[in-house]
Amino acid sequence: MPTLITSAELTKKALITIKQNWLNLVLSLFFIITLILTILFVLISVYAILLYLNVINVNVVFTFRLAWNCLFYLIFLIVSVLAQILIINNLFKPDLNFKENYKAVISNFWNFLGLTITIDAVFFILNLPFYGAVLLLSLNYPVLAVLSLIFGLIINIIAASYLIFSAYILIDKKLPFWLCFKESYNLAKNSLGRIILKLAVICIIVLIITNFLTLLSLQYPLFGTLLAIAIFCAIVLFVFAFIYQLYLAYKK
DSSP states (O other): OGGGOOHHHHHHHHHHHHHHHHHHHHHHHHHHHHHHHHHHHHHHHHHHHHHHTTOSOTTTHHHHHHHHHHHHHHHHHHHHHHHHHHHHHHHHOTTOOHHHHHHHHHHHHHHHHHHHHHHHHHHHHHTHHHHHHHHHHHTTOHHHHHHHHHHHHHHHHHHHHHHTTHHHHHHHHOOOHHHHHHHHHHHHGGGHHHHHHHHHHHHHHHHHHHHHHHHHHHHSHHHHHHHHHHHHHHHHHHHHHHHHHHHHHHHO
């Protein structure tokens, strides 16, 4: 049964997928990283110019920071949508050239944006128990804080497991984003425990590697940071490919 596929088998298939599609995937990541660096350079330059012209003063600093943070969120929301469409589309259709991938981004952008905003809103609400835990801890209720933390963790894990296939369904079946949630729920509902275990394995591996990369970048600031970025990009591709193979297994 496809639903009984092991994490080791999924890992092997994910690595094969990356090997077969590595050029398009790397080019997509390079494009996204270049776009992010360009945007950061422009935003930092604009901020420096505004400081130089004394546009930002004490009277408007709060309003400016609020508007600036909203602009940051909007820009990187758009970039994250572009990145996800490019990577997932390359996994489904590795033979597409840049022009065809560009058309896929344009055709799926608004639908994927709706999906991303909805997921962000859902997890913002589901993260409220974490904020509650901080508040309870500050009020000297450590037991209630721990319970709130555990409750928040459980509902986030369950929600993530139910929604995990929605982005892949959107690219694969071209459904409206609200139907992708329902389709993802239907795929995951009978095997929720297995999906959570598989995701837990991946999260533990990513956590270990991320901690290693942090130590590496601290120990060797230049070389370690560059290597950490390269490995992090490889991890991102692996996670996308792993979930892609998981989706194919449960889709059957």
